Amino acid sequence: MPDDPLLPEEAEPPGATPAPFSHNKHLPDKFSYWHDWRWQMAHRIKTVEELSKFLFLTPSEIMALKESRLPMSITPYYARLLDPVNDRDPLRRTVVPTLKENTIHFGEEKDPLSEERDTPVEGLVHRYPDRVLLLATNGCATYCRYCTRSRLVGKEKRDTVKPTQWGKALDYIRAHREIRDVLVSGGDPLTLSDAKLGWLLQQIRQIPHVEIIRIGTKVPIVLPQRITPHLVKLLRRFHPLFMSIHVTHPRELTEEVSLALNRLADSGIPLGSQTVLLKNINDDVDTIKQLMQGLLKMRVRPYYLYQCDPILGSAHFRTPVSKGLEIIKGLRGFTSGYAVPHYVIDAPGGGGKIPLLPEYVVGREGNYLILRNYEGKTFVYPDYL
Numbered sequence: 165m166p167d168d169p170l171l172p173e174e175a176e177p178p179g180a181t182p183a184p185f186s187h188n189k190h191l192p193d194k195f196s197y198w199h200d201w202r203w204q205m206a207h208r209i210k211t212v213e214e215l216s217k218f219l220f221l222t223p224s225e226i227m228a229l230k231e232s233r234l235p236m237s238i239t240p241y242y243a244r245l246l247d248p249v250n251d252r253d254p255l256r257r258t259v260v261p262t263l264k265e266n267t268i269h270f271g272e273e274k275d276p277l278s279e280e281r282d283t284p285v286e287g288l289v290h291r292y293p294d295r296v297l298l299l300a301t302n303g304c305a306t307y308c309r310y311c312t313r314s315r316l317v318g319k320e321k322r323d324t325v326k327p328t329q330w331g332k333a334l335d336y337i338r339a340h341r342e343i344r345d346v347l348v349s350g351g352d353p354l355t356l357s358d359a360k361l362g363w364l365l366q367q368i369r370q371i372p373h374v375e376i377i378r379i380g381t382k383v384p385i386v387l388p389q390r391i392t393p394h395l396v397k398l399l400r401r402f403h404p405l406f407m408s409i410h411v412t413h414p415r416e417l418t419e420e421v422s423l424a425l426n427r428l429a430d431s432g433i434p435l436g437s438q439t440v441l442l443k444n445i446n447d448d449v450d451t452i453k454q455l456m457q458g459l460l461k462m463r464v465r466p467y468y469l470y471q472c473d474p475i476l477g478s479a480h481f482r483t484p485v486s487k488g489l490e491i492i493k494g495l496r497g498f499t500s501g502y503a504v505p506h507y508v509i510d511a512p513g514g515g516g517k518i519p520l521l522p523e524y525v526v527g528r529e530g531n532y533l534i535l536r537n538y539e540g541k542t543f544v545y546p547d548y549l
């Protein structure tokens with residue numbers, strides 16, 4: 165088992181002068197640590213002092229940063245996408261804490277999806293008949309304030325899922341022949357070194373009844389530098405391998421992200437997206453449409469649009485369900501069917517993902533089903549019972 169790759173001494177190239185927080189046009193790329201994912205990981209922004217170099221912080225943000233339940237961590241790359249003056253900037257709100265996180269609302273829970281209950285061995289959630297979720301690490305490159313697994317993630321120093329614990333999860337998968345699909349998530353598995361990730365994927369691939377492997381990650385969006393030629397060469401050894409990419413807003417689709425996603429797609433990895441519907445961040449038809457169309461251009465097929473899970477202190481992120489339905493209604497028919505994700509609620513109590521659709525069936529008249537199309541026009545279809 166290789167050593168922990170994310171130790172600062174390894175992350176910082178020896179003898180390196182600290183890279184500037186901006187691209188230096190006068191330096192060729194190979195001299196710029198900005199493009200080095202380990203440099204980005206080692207220089208993640210975690211304190212008021214560091215974040216103040218990027219943003220004019222509000223008093224609420226400063227106070228929240230000092231006492232937030234879920235730690236803050238932002239890659240320098242992502243920090244540069246945030247609006248330095250407007251504290252209502254959607255990207256800023258997804259990663260910089262506010263005091264609203266301290267208010268617990270009705271129905272919110274630490275583990276709303278009851279994942280703990282469906283955890284037969286540490287680091288593995290077995291909820292559905294034929295597939296499992298393997299939590300490979302508790303670490304992420306950047307922490308989302310609305311994280312479903314905020315009870316687990318961010319504790320990088322203590323209580324971390326360690327590779328030594330993968331053994332139990334792997335044994336479980338080996339022993340359960342009904343498991344044909346393994347979803348490797350966390351935390352973010354792409355924060356692991358190539359060596360560790362390769363070891364884990366190889367162990368999973370060697371299990372004969374595992375048909376497909378999926379990786380759930382936000383790394384291509386918050387740390388696109390991680391998608392190196394070496395990584396994609398490694399990943400393509402484990403086909404069929406899919407990837408679900410967490411993405412929130414069209415402004416995240418930068419040139420760096422485009423390069424990373426193209427590299428993944430060129431390696432034959434089918435790419436899907438997962439987006440959490442977030443109030444005042446991406447909760448309108450235009451924003452979601454732009455995001456989904458932008459993803460398709462980068463060969464990512466929109467997969468899920470999630471209603472925001474009721475984790476502790478998340479009410480300010482949650483929209484009513486009617487908003488999600490309105491967005492789906494505004495997509496279907498108005499743009500490519502490929503651009504329409506499944507809108508789902510991950511049911512509190514561990515019920516799994518439940519799909520929600522606007523109502524297109526108006527009713528029935530004898531042998532005719534009355535339907536409404538995307539424009540609101542009515543049609544009848546002969547449907548004999």
Ligand SMILES: *Cc1c(COP(=O)(O)O)cnc(C)c1O
Nearest residue numbers: 289290291292295296297347517
């Ligand atoms: C979302 C999820 C999966 C995968 O579900 P799909 O609908 O197949 O993408 C598997 N296990 C758990 C626990 C999940 O939350």
